[in-house]
């Protein structure tokens with residue numbers, strides 16, 4: 001998978017891809033992430049990429065021309081499955097969306113800044129708009145990292161068996177059951193007997209019941225779906 005990320009602040013996104021599991025995914029050639037500084041497509045000598053909104057109002061708007069030039073150049077080099085704009089107005093990211101994106105080959109992530117992007121960029125190029133939650137960040141960069149992480153970890157070969165994505169919270173619309181490791185007792189708190197029993201059928205049943213109980217308590221909306 002190849003992800004091209006367009007941003008005015010690519011330096012904000014460097015370390016997540018140079019650390020731990022994402023770093024290894026890149027080293028193994030399972031994922032490629034390329035950053036594009038939008039100012040390299042700016043028009044005029046001031047490297048301007050934003051301007052005041054027509055009709056007035058607070059905040060600046062990312063201009064259509066640099067974004068159109070940058071995206072068009074990338075599109076002339078390969079076919080993209082999705083061109084995604086990270087914005088609080090988008091569809092809220094879910095495990096289902098991450099699963100769907102993880103089987104694509106080429107993605108563009110566009111990080112918004114200021115008040116947002118000129119509507120014509122959306123009309124011309126954007127195929128999907130994603131929000132990582134109902135709150136507003138200073139820009140789309142951290143959201144792009146979250147989205148990339150959620151997708152890359154699902155690529156075959158990125159996680160090993162112990163880290164397997166198949167047992168994640170949300171993968172079956174349930175939250176995770178409680179987990180324990182050594183010691184068997186700590187400050188009077190004991191590991192549930194069933195987990196020490198070695199009876200795999202009973203353990204699976206307990207884990208499922210606990211997952212349902214916790215989901216009902218915390219996220220009843222997931223059980224309704």
Ligand code: ADE
Pocket residue numbers: 086087088112130131132133134135136137138139140143
């Ligand atoms: N940009 C600013 N806030 C955002 C959010 N919640 N999700 C995605 N992109 C954003």
